[in-house]
Amino acid sequence: MTTLHVRVPATTANLGSGFDCVGMALDFHDELEMELLQSSHALAIEVEGQGAGTVPTDETHLVVSSLLRGLQEWGGERPGMRLRCHNRIPHSRGLGSSASAIVAGLAFAWGISRPGEALDRAELTRVSSFMEGHPDNAGAAVWGGAILGWFDGDDVDLVQLEVPAVIGTLVWVPQFEVGTAGARSVLPEVVPRRDAVAQAIAAAALPLALERRHDLLLAATADRLHQSYRADLMRPSFDLMTALREAGVPATISGAGPTVIAFGTAEQLTAGDAVASDGFERHALALGSGVELTVS
Structure with a gap:
């Protein structure tokens, strides 16, 4: 049995003037694990912490729906899945919980579709940004630190800002x-x-x-x-x-x-x-x- 583990940060977007284009990852993370099951299309979801008892526990769960989108993008086959979410990022508070869930689901999809390959962060940024609507939260969740990102047609351009540890x-x-x-x-x-x-x-x-x-x-x-x-x-x-x-x-x-x-x-x-x-x-x-x- 294979188990995939994902750690994804909270993010903040805009930073005031950088509306829809500047984002920053924060040292505050959700931890998720997924067991790949032999039974095809089986799905079980457990949620602890933020969102427990309120988020859906079927295919509409944002991590799972994002994973399924990623499998379509990268040609992976859907396995049976047991997902456990240990959530610390508050929901609907402006700390990027939706973007983090999308990025987490896509990271799982990459691990399933491309076993043994390192995450292609540019590809994760592209897909997650279009799913989320803009690249500020999504790009920060993928790359960490602070980023400047924007759409260029069907691509996403992203610059990592060199913010010193004093900030x-x-x-x-x-x-x-x-x-x-x-x-x-x-x-x-x-x-x-x-x-x-x-x-x-x-x-x-x-x-x-x-x-x-x-x-x-x-x-x-x-x-x-x-x-x-x-x-x-x-x-x-x-x-x-x-x-x-x-x-x-x-x-x-x-x-x-x-x-x-x-x-x-x-x-x-x-x-x-x-x-x-x-x-x-x-x-x-x-x-x-x-x-x-x-x-x-």
């Missing part, structure tokens, strides 16, 4: 959820030119700020395209982010929210200690590594 994150996770679809539905189709220009300036500075000019992080994480439009969906989160930024902390809404995240040096993040965050669970996290697949 850490603080994450404030609330108890309430916000669905990504709902958060996207409130975004306008057209924004004022002055906002578009300001966003372009901040987004252009963001990779530089992450890699070398950490003093630019507060300005480079400023956003005018999405966070303010979503404020009423997550008022406690928006107010916390605003208070942190007023204290000089480079804070943003993580992905579609409602988690709040800040990036910076220890000195930059320390200013957040004086900001009240009742109702949020705070974590200090380093950047995470990309998806890992092992076989036993």
Whole structure:
């Protein structure tokens, strides 16, 4: 009996100005294992931790449906499967749980379709990005660290940013959820030119700020395209982010929210200690590594 093991990180997207194109993996992971069974099409799913008792336990489970998509992409045959999920990544909190599930399922599919071959991360990035809708969370989950990614026709271009270890994150996770679809539905189709220009300036500075000019992080994480439009969906989160930024902390809404995240040096993040965050669970996290697949 073959067992495949996958470890996949939580991710954060946008980082303020990098809307739908900048993502970062966090040192906070889901662990999954899959036994390949002789009985064809057999399926059993066990979930512990986040999502236990609420996520489906049939072929619509996102890890399984992604695995089946990967088998179609890479010509693998469907085996019988017993999937065990040990979930730590909160769901519907803006920490990339959906992208991580998609990447995990595709990693399993690669292990089944291409036994003995190392993960083709470019191929995983391509398929997961189109499944997820954009490459920020998906690319970060595949590669780890911080990435800049965009679509180029049927391909995905991706640049890994060289973020030094001095950059850490603080994450404030609330108890309430916000669905990504709902958060996207409130975004306008057209924004004022002055906002578009300001966003372009901040987004252009963001990779530089992450890699070398950490003093630019507060300005480079400023956003005018999405966070303010979503404020009423997550008022406690928006107010916390605003208070942190007023204290000089480079804070943003993580992905579609409602988690709040800040990036910076220890000195930059320390200013957040004086900001009240009742109702949020705070974590200090380093950047995470990309998806890992092992076989036993």
